[in-house]
Amino acid sequence: MPKKNDFIIVGGGLVGCLASLILSKKNYTICLVEKKTFKHIISDYFTPLSLTINTIQFLKKNNLWDSSYIKANEIKELTVKLFNSFNVVRFCSDDLHREELGSVVDKSSFLSYLIDHCKKSKNINIVDEADAYIDNVTSPIKLSQTQSKLTITGDYLIVTDGANSQFAKNLNMERHSFDYDQTSYMFNTNYQHLSKGAFQIFSRKGIFAILPFNDNSVSIVASIYNEFIDHFAFESENANFDMLETELAPYLRGIDKPKLIYKYPLNTSRLVAWSKQNVIFLGNSSQLIHPFGAQGFNFAADCIQVISDKSEDLLLDGEFNPEILNIINKKRNTLLKRIDFTSSALMRNSFSANVCSSVFSRTINLSSTLRRSFLKKIVGMN
Numbered sequence: 001m002p003k004k005n006d007f008i009i010v011g012g013g014l015v016g017c018l019a020s021l022i023l024s025k026k027n028y029t030i031c032l033v034e035k036k037t038f039k040h041i042i043s044d045y046f047t048p049l050s051l052t053i054n055t056i057q058f059l060k061k062n063n064l065w066d067s068s069y070i071k072a073n074e075i076k077e078l079t080v081k082l083f084n085s086f087n088v089v090r091f092c093s094d095d096l097h098r099e100e101l102g103s104v105v106d107k108s109s110f111l112s113y114l115i116d117h118c119k120k121s122k123n124i125n126i127v128d129e130a131d132a133y134i135d136n137v138t139s140p141i142k143l144s145q146t147q148s149k150l151t152i153t154g155d156y157l158i159v160t161d162g163a164n165s166q167f168a169k170n171l172n173m174e175r176h177s178f179d180y181d182q183t184s185y186m187f188n189t190n191y192q193h194l195s196k197g198a199f200q201i202f203s204r205k206g207i208f209a210i211l212p213f214n215d216n217s218v219s220i221v222a223s224i225y226n227e228f229i230d231h232f233a234f235e236s237e238n239a240n241f242d243m244l245e246t247e248l249a250p251y252l253r254g255i256d257k258p259k260l261i262y263k264y265p266l267n268t269s270r271l272v273a274w275s276k277q278n279v280i281f282l283g284n285s286s287q288l289i290h291p292f293g294a295q296g297f298n299f300a301a302d303c304i305q306v307i308s309d310k311s312e313d314l315l316l317d318g319e320f321n322p323e324i325l326n327i328i329n330k331k332r333n334t335l336l337k338r339i340d341f342t343s344s345a346l347m348r349n350s351f352s353a354n355v356c357s358s359v360f361s362r363t364i365n366l367s368s369t370l371r372r373s374f375l376k377k378i379v380g381m382n
């Protein structure tokens with residue numbers, strides 16, 4: 001008879017690792033199941049992940065922060081350009097009387113760091129190279145592995161199996177398809193970038209971000225509307241980097257041939273409800289949030305923080321405490337409404353997008369109170 005765990009966590013990505021570590025620190029026993037080999041990721045590239053002040057504080061509080069290991073780069077300024085140079089908003093850490101607005105970390109080294117910690121935890125039992133599945137929820141939860149007869153048993157299940165979750169499909173979770181009609185391309189490029197500033201640019205062709213890595217290189221995240229993908233032709237030998245540079249002007253000029261490191265189609269599904277009996281869905285398995293807000297992992301960390309703060313009351317009569325699910329539900333609804341509103345108001349260079357962006361930039365530039373409150377939301381300061 002296999003040993004029963006308090007929690008089974010499916011998926012050893014950033015969210016599954018963080019949830020496992022936080023619950024293990026609360027003395028719960030966890031079985032973390034990962035499809036691939038659970039080991040360090042070796043990469044010469046820098047895959048940027050922006051972390052908010054709130055996430056960084058939470059990681060530090062739990063001794064899960066080592067800025068040299070995870071190649072963290074502090075951000076002190078953020079410039080947002082909305083369609084044209086009349087609509088530009090600049091934020092800086094002084095607006096919040098802080099040293100920084102957040103950090104950009106290298107996703108691979110951050111994941112490797114969390115993997116290391118999971119491996120060291122005595123409360124986390126890791127089962128890797130295991131394509132786990134479930135087709136109904138009974139108590140206790142029993143999870144099977146596709147290729148072997150291994151069965152894992154636990155009281156509660158946390159699913160973090162990524163976008164378009166197979167677990168959500170198998171458990172018949174109601175979901176809406178969510179197609180931003182864009183594809184995100186990530187590049188690394190050599191560039192003398194001596195400021196600690198990040199840039200976000202909304203244009204007719206897509207949404208672009210420039211994120212500093214170190215003094216000599218930057219990352220570019222280009223979320224391009226699918227109708228323009230052929231114009232940029234990033235994956236061909238004739239990639240149009242001049243066109244990319246036009247979109248990034250005036251913030252990045254004369255870029256060396258950028259190296260494409262990652263491509264991600266922003267076509268996914270979003271769960272209507274992210275919990276069912278003894279099962280909750282976190283991270284991309286619950287919703288893939290558009291990268292412009294840099295909120296995907298940060299929001300999952302925020303949910304895990306609620307779970308951590310309320311860990312003593314997390315479970316009630318053999319189920320997740322509905323009050324705690326409700327707190328997360330409210331946060332989720334607020335975030336999704338905000339992201340959906342911003343994307344419908346500011347995406348595409350329509351008449352309404354132009355009006356919204358000019359009203360937005362003028363108001364923010366005129367009112368320091370609004371500016372601070374908006375910035376606090378972006379950086380996750382509660």
Ligand SMILES: Cc1cc2nc3c(=O)[nH]c(=O)nc-3n(C[C@H](O)[C@H](O)[C@H](O)COP(=O)(O)OP(=O)(O)OC[C@H]3O[C@@H](n4cnc5c(N)ncnc54)[C@H](O)[C@@H]3O)c2cc1C
Nearest residue numbers: 011013014015035050132161162283284291294296297298
């Ligand atoms: C272009 C882009 C830029 C982004 N930038 C930011 C940002 O700046 N800040 C931010 O906060 N967020 C950002 N995000 C979002 C962030 O990357 C994600 O929210 C986060 O990585 C999600 O992690 P996850 O653990 O939920 O999913 P994943 O990283 O997809 O992990 C899922 C894991 O589950 C495993 N798995 C799948 N099926 C099974 C199975 N059946 N059995 C066992 N294991 C399984 C997979 O192998 C994988 O390891 C960005 C996203 C994109 C696309």
